[in-house]
Amino acid sequence: MYHWDDVRYFLALYRAGTISGASRRLSVNYTTIMRRIRALEAFVGAPLFKKQGTDYSLAGKGQDLLPIFEQIESSFTRLEEQATKPCTSLRGTIRISLSESMLRLVAPYLVGFRRRHPEIVWQLDMTNDFVDVAKGLADVHIFPRFAPLENIDRFQRISLGRFFARPYIHRNFRGGRDRPLRAQDVDWIAWDTSKITDELSRRPSSALGADLNIVAMASSGTVTMQLAHAGLGAALAWDFLAGNDPELVPLDLPELTTEVEICLYALPEALRRAAIRAFSDYLVAGLAARGQD
Numbered sequence: 430m431y432h433w434d435d436v437r438y439f440l441a442l443y444r445a446g447t448i449s450g451a452s453r454r455l456s457v458n459y460t461t462i463m464r465r466i467r468a469l470e471a472f473v474g475a476p477l478f479k480k481q482g483t484d485y486s487l488a489g490k491g492q493d494l495l496p497i498f499e500q501i502e503s504s505f506t507r508l509e510e511q512a513t514k515p516c517t518s519l520r521g522t523i524r525i526s527l528s529e530s531m532l533r534l535v536a537p538y539l540v541g542f543r544r545r546h547p548e549i550v551w552q553l554d555m556t557n558d559f560v561d562v563a564k565g566l567a568d569v570h571i572f573p574r575f576a577p578l579e580n581i582d583r584f585q586r587i588s589l590g591r592f593f594a595r596p597y598i599h600r601n602f603r604g605g606r607d608r609p610l611r612a613q614d615v616d617w618i619a620w621d622t623s624k625i626t627d628e629l630s631r632r633p634s635s636a637l638g639a640d641l642n643i644v645a646m647a648s649s650g651t652v653t654m655q656l657a658h659a660g661l662g663a664a665l666a667w668d669f670l671a672g673n674d675p676e677l678v679p680l681d682l683p684e685l686t687t688e689v690e691i692c693l694y695a696l697p698e699a700l701r702r703a704a705i706r707a708f709s710d711y712l713v714a715g716l717a718a719r720g721q722d
Contacts, residue, residue, distance in 0.1 A: 432590075434719060436498045438465040439477060443495065447483050461672055505718050519704040520548035526567035528557050530650040531691070534592075534669055535571060538715045542708055549704060557648060568699050569709065574690040585700055587693040587709055590716050594687050596680040597654070597671040598663040612682055616644040616662030618653045 441451040442462065451462050470477050477491035487495060527535070532553070543549050554567055571589070598615065644662050647653050653664040658676050665685060671677045693709055700706050 432717075435465050435469040435472070436501050438462055439469055439491070439494075439498055440502060442466060442478065442485055443487060443491070446485055448485070449483070457673055458675060460678070464672075508714060509718065519546040519707055521702075521704050522550045522552050523704055523708055524552040524554065524566075524568045525571065526554040526556055526569075527571040528650065529555060530667060530670060531571045531573075533651070534667075534691070534716075535712060538712050541715065542711050545711075546704070546707075549708075568702075568705055569693050569695040571691065571693050574692045583696065584694045585697050587695070587713060589691045589693055589713060591688050591690050593668045594665050594689060595668065596663045596682050596685050597657055597666045597674075597677040598680055599657060599660040600676055600678045601660065602663075602678070610681060612641055612685060615642070615680065617641050618645045618647065618656045618662045618664040619643050620646065620648065620650075620653065 438451065438455065438461075441454045442448065445451040445454055448459050448462050452459055455462070466477065473490060473494065475490040476488045477494070478485045479488050532555070539551055543551070574586070596612075596615075602615075645653075645656055647656070650666065651670070654666045654671055654674075654677075656662070657664040657666065657671075658674060663680060666677075671679075693712065695705065695709070700709065
């Protein structure tokens with residue numbers, strides 16, 4: 430599958446003609462541009478650009494897809510225009526339970542939604558656990574869908590998209606030069622799942638096997654990423670967290686790369702509240718437009 434962001438990167442490179450120009454347009458680094466173009470080329474099954482020196486021009490498949498991608502861009506522009514029309518009829522407190530990592534994903538949309546509805550108040554419960562919204566502790570819960578949860582039929586599950594988590598390490602790492610890199614060649618920062626719930630133990634970072642050299646454990650994905658940023662070792666991190674960190678680079682370890690669906694969970698009666706339904710719709714549309722970074 431492709432994401433709107435892949436189309437955005439394609440159009441930026443087409444219009445700028447160079448990677449550096451596209452990077453400036455989108456305020457992302459060179460690596461991110463190339464990764465997203467390669468992902469889109471893998472999806473369509475053909476090269477989209479021809480390279481001559483530092484200049485990029487459309488290949489045959491790119492020329493075929495250009496009008497389609499420009500139409501997609503136009504559709505999302507119209508969607509954004511409609512979504513940004515002011516509406517002040519929504520008010521009240523919306524209670525959301527989520528982890529620090531999930532907050533990093535959705536925080537811009539909390540800001541954007543409240544700009545349109547200034548009488549909305551956010552109440553955030555920061556947790557790594559799956560919170561049972563049926564107990565009244567939150568209106569909605571934002572959580573990765575790693576495995577089926579008990580009594581899930583009580584909830585309405587709204588997909589926010591699929592996102593990649595992969596190993597990242599400090600850019601000064603120099604392993605794997607003489608032979609293909611193995612996970613055993615790297616020091617690892619892992620989730621400490623001994624003090625948190627079973628749901629968390631299903632997360633991608635729990636794929637780190639006992640045969641790997643674990644040098645640190647933490648019960649927070651943002652903490653494991655910060656330790657990787659400092660140079661302690663490698664950590665499994667979401668692309669939307671680590672992908673634009675200039676100090677981190679992804680490791681070529683496909684066996685530890687996963688694509689995970691992130692969902693918003695709420696009871697049907699909560700979604701009948703206009704503010705919560707409007708926010709969930711706004712978040713879905715915003716993340717669809719943003720795509721996976």
